[in-house]
Amino acid sequence: DAKTTQPNSMESNEEEPVHLPCNHSTISGTDYIHWYRQLPSQGPEYVIHGLTSNVNNRMASLAIAEDRKSSTLILHRATLRDAAVYYCILRRANAGGTSYGKLTFGQGTILTVHP
Amino acid sequence: TAGITQAPTSQILAAGRSMTLRCTQDMRHNAMYWYRQDLGLGLRLIHYSNTAGTTGKGEVPDGYSVSRANTDDFPLTLASAVPSQTSVYFCASSTRAHTEAFFGQGTRLTVV
Numbered sequence: 001d002a003k004t005t006q007p008n009s010m011e012s013n014e015e016e017p018v019h020l021p022c023n024h025s026t027i028s029g030t031d032y033i034h035w036y037r038q039l040p041s042q043g044p045e046y047v048i049h050g051l052t053s054n055v056n057n058r059m060a061s062l063a064i065a066e067d068r069k070s071s072t073l074i075l076h077r078a079t080l081r082d083a084a085v086y087y088c089i090l091r092r093a094n095a096g097g098t099s100y101g102k103l104t105f106g107q108g109t110i111l112t113v114h115p
Numbered sequence: 116t117a118g119i120t121q122a123p124t125s126q127i128l129a130a131g132r133s134m135t136l137r138c139t140q141d142m143r144h145n146a147m148y149w150y151r152q153d154l155g156l157g158l159r160l161i162h163y164s165n166t167a168g169t170t171g172k173g174e175v176p177d178g179y180s181v182s183r184a185n186t187d188d189f190p191l192t193l194a195s196a197v198p199s200q201t202s203v204y205f206c207a208s209s210t211r212a213h214t215e216a217f218f219g220q221g222t223r224l225t226v227v
C-alpha cells in the first residue's frame with residue numbers, strides 16, 4: 001500500500017482557515033485520497049475524499065496536486081470542535097471498481113485550535 | 116439509523132479468558148474492518164472482510180480471530196487474552212474504495 005506523510009501537529013486560531021498537508025509520492029493511479037478525523041474519545045469519522053479533481057463538501061475542501069503526489073485538506077473556518085487528529089489515507093481501487101481498498105492509518109496530524 | 120454498533124462499550128477481562136467483541140451494521144456494507152488503537156501507535160488493522168464468507172489478515176492479526184457469517188455481523192474473538200491486548204478496538208464498515216467508511220464508537224478492553 002502507498003504511504004502518506006503528514007506533519008505531526010499543527011495549530012490554528014478559531015475562525016481562521018487551516019491547511020493540512022499530506023504527501024503521497026508513491027500514489028498509484030487507482031488510489032483514492034481519503035481524509036478522516038478522530039475527535040477525543042471517539043471513533044474516526046469521514047471528512048472527504050477525492051481521486052483527481054478538487055472536492056468540496058459541507059465539512060471541508062480537498063485540494064489535490066496535478067501530479068497527485070500531494071493533497072491539502074482545507075478547513076475554511078476552524079472551530080474549537082475541529083480540534084482532532086486528521087488522517088490522510090490512500091484506498092486502492094481496481095479498474096473494475098470492485099476493490100474495497102483497506103483503510104491503513106498513519107500517525108495523522110494533531111490539530112490544535114486556539115480560541 | 117443505527118449505523119454501526121459495537122458491544123460492549125468497555126470490559127475488564129482476566130488474562131487467559133476468552134472474549135468476543137461484537138460489531139453489527141445495518142447499512143448492508145460489504146466490507147468490514149477491525150482496528151485496535153494504542154497510545155502512540157495509531158490505528159492498526161487486525162482483520163478485515165470484503166464480503167460475507169471471506170476474511171483477511173491485517174497488520175496485527177495474531178491472537179485474534181474473526182468470522183463473517185452474514186453481511187451485518189463481524190465479531191472479533193480473543194481466544195486467550197493477554198495484557199498486551201489491552202486497547203481500544205474499533206469496528207468499521209464501507210462499500211467500495213471510493214466511498215466513505217463508518218466507524219463504531221469503540222470497545223475499551225483491559226486485560227489484567
